[in-house]
Amino acid sequence: MSRNTNTQLAGLTPLPRDFYLRPTPEVARALLGCVLVHRTDEGTLAGRIVETEAYLAEGDAGCHAARGRTERNDPMFGPPGTIYVYLIYGMHLCMNLVTAPAGIAEAVLLRAAEPLAGIEQMRRRRGRERREDLCSGPAKLVEAFGVSLEHNRGDVTRGPLFVAPALDPPDEVVVTTRIGLGAGCGDELMLRYLVADDPWVSRPPRADAPARREKR
């Protein structure tokens, strides 16, 4: 990594709460290119967000809160900028950023990032060498960044785990259907956002799935 990049990373500050107080699909799109930062005892971890998914309160059966408020999904009802971490498949964690005003359960799932800083720490945490294996999936990203359930209900607008403005906004994004949802669970909704033609995404848009490209 260049000295220039290091300098840029040192000056990163969190996006304000207003950033998350917009329509959730807009937030999911705006997060592309932004930098996820975690300042740990072992150093700073940073990655450029390249893939997100939006989950909506209305008309989205795939949203955790689709069947009401529970102990688990309670953080989704919190104020915008709340971090929602949950366990999936008994062994993996996923990280969401809550959007919309408190009381409306909407969030953006962070699915993939391009590792920028703290690569060695990420390798240790992941037990993998290849950079493309570090953050190319929601559970991988969480593991690489050292995110745990202790971060659940945290505030992403106040470190040590935060999102900073984009250093390198994408020229073009792809909007397509979300991953891992069963039929009838909102799998038809176009709520997955990727940086177009980016090698760091979890998986490319499916050839048979609807997708559209949008210029910045």
Place this chain on the structure above:
DNA sequence: GACCAGATTGTCT
């Protein structure tokens, strides 16, 4: 490359 099964446990019906 595509597809499949196994791992593993909290949450909800």
Place this chain on the structure above:
DNA sequence: GACAATCTGGTCA
């Protein structure tokens, strides 16, 4: 008791 916003390593073409 079924299932889940996943990952990995295996098999097969």
